[in-house]
Amino acid sequence: MHANAPLTVEGRRRLVERIDSGWTITAAAEAANVSRQTASKWWNRWLEEGEVGLVDRLSRPHRSPRRTRRKVEKRIVGLRRRRKLGPARIGGIVGVPTSTVHAVLVRYGLNRLEWMDRLSGQVIRRIETSYCGELAHVDVKKQAIVPPGGGHRIHGRQNTNNGSMGKQGRGYVCVHAMVDAYSRLAYTEILGNENAEDCVAFLGRAVAWFADHGIHIERILSDNGNGYRSFAWRDLCAELGIVHSRIKPRHPYTNGKVERFNRTLRDEWAWARLYRSDAERARALDRWIHDYNHHRHHTAIGGPPISRVNDLPEHYI
Numbered sequence: 001m002h003a004n005a006p007l008t009v010e011g012r013r014r015l016v017e018r019i020d021s022g023w024t025i026t027a028a029a030e031a032a033n034v035s036r037q038t039a040s041k042w043w044n045r046w047l048e049e050g051e052v053g054l055v056d057r058l059s060r061p062h063r064s065p066r067r068t069r070r071k072v073e074k075r076i077v078g079l080r081r082r083r084k085l086g087p088a089r090i091g092g093i094v095g096v097p098t099s100t101v102h103a104v105l106v107r108y109g110l111n112r113l114e115w116m117d118r119l120s121g122q123v124i125r126r127i128e129t130s131y132c133g134e135l136a137h138v139d140v141k142k143q144a145i146v147p148p149g150g151g152h153r154i155h156g157r158q159n160t161n162n163g164s165m166g167k168q169g170r171g172y173v174c175v176h177a178m179v180d181a182y183s184r185l186a187y188t189e190i191l192g193n194e195n196a197e198d199c200v201a202f203l204g205r206a207v208a209w210f211a212d213h214g215i216h217i218e219r220i221l222s223d224n225g226n227g228y229r230s231f232a233w234r235d236l237c238a239e240l241g242i243v244h245s246r247i248k249p250r251h252p253y254t255n256g257k258v259e260r261f262n263r264t265l266r267d268e269w270a271w272a273r274l275y276r277s278d279a280e281r282a283r284a285l286d287r288w289i290h291d292y293n294h295h296r297h298h299t300a301i302g303g304p305p306i307s308r309v310n311d312l313p314e315h316y317i
Contacts, residue, residue: 006032006033006034007034007038007042009054009056011032012042012046013051013054014032015028015029015031015039015043016042016043016046018031019039019043025039025040025043028043068096068103068104072094072096073104073107073108075094076096076101076104076105077105077108077110079093079094080105080121081110081116081121081122084113084121087099087101087105088101108123109123127256127257129182131182132180132182132183132185132214132308132309132310133180133182133215133216133218134182134219135180135182135218135219135220135221136178136179136180136181136206136217136219136220136221137178137179137220137221137222137255137257137261138176138178138203138206138220138221138222138228138258139176139177139222139223139255139258140174140176140177140194140225140227141174141177141262142172142174142175142194143172143173143174143175143270143281144171145171145172145278146276146277146281147277148277149276149277173190173191173278174191174192174193174194175189175190175191175262175265176188176189176190176194176198176199176206177258177261177262177265178202178203178220178258179257179258180210180217181221182308183301183309184257184261184298184300184301184305184308185213185293185308186289186292186293186305187209187210187289188265188285189202189205194225195226195227196226196227196232196233197227197232199227199228199230199233200232200236203220203233203236203237203240204236204240207240213309214309218242218243219243219244220237220242220243220245221245221247221254221255222244222245222246222247222255223247223252223255224246224247224249228244228246229246264292268288268292269285269288292304293305293306294306
């Protein structure tokens with residue numbers, strides 16, 4: 001039923017009941033504020049089909065003789081999934097108009113590359129939530145340590161690979177992140193490892209941080225890292241009343257919200273400036289995550305993440 005329909009299913013039922021009780025079709029139509037033709041349509045459907053006849057029908061035609069042939073559609077879909085081509089290039093290969101290719105891609109849900117897994121070409125099933133805390137995504141992103149004085153982005157790869165500077169800069173730090181699926185509010189910490197000890201410690205602090213923002217985490221989704229499969233992680237989740245789920249192996253897009261956050265973290269924090277030490281980069285994280293949560297416009301939600309959290313004055317600092 002479209003948004004401007006004058007009659008709901010219940011309104012149609014009242015309409016036919018009035019006619020059935022002796023009202024004329026014209027009188028019943030006037031009472032329902034619809035045309036006589038509309039009242040007659042629902043009356044006839046009710047006589048033929050009963051209650052089922054009062055439900056909206058699909059507007060799609062029974063036959064579409066001019067629809068693109070199935071064989072051509074299959075080829076268009078195959079090119080989209082295998083080669084990730086756009087409508088114009090696919091149209092040139094298949095020999096159909098660009099508009100036809102686009103219509104086929106829309107029909108199969110492939111019209112946006114961001115909706116597809118880059119490796120398999122399959123459409124990613126989006127996880128939808130309706131309130132803060134219903135689901136949180138967790139993950140760890142490794143970042144190469146910035147050696148004292150700066151790394152290869154400042155001095156060049158030859159100097160950092162062959163000199164002592166390269167030896168000092170070897171290794172990684174682990175950026176642990178938890179992202180609320182509904183609001184995209186994020187909490188991060190830089191830790192030395194992604195083992196069970198660090199993962200569990202991070203979980204406790206992250207849940208407490210979200211609680212300070214009025215968000216009670218009910219369920220957590222993670223990958224299959226050792227830290228997330230440990231008994232200590234399981235026990236803390238049980239203690240906090242959190243249901244823990246893990247993604248299917250080799251399906252990282254299931255944890256897509258935090259994976260996308262990790263990419264933003266890399267582009268806008270880790271690689272955004274030329275840092276001269278790891279400590280300098282670490283200090284910049286706190287400011288960046290504040291801007292991300294409170295000021296950065298998130299295209300998926302139409303504003304900063306904090307805008308989807310309860311409107312508490314102390315959150316807008």
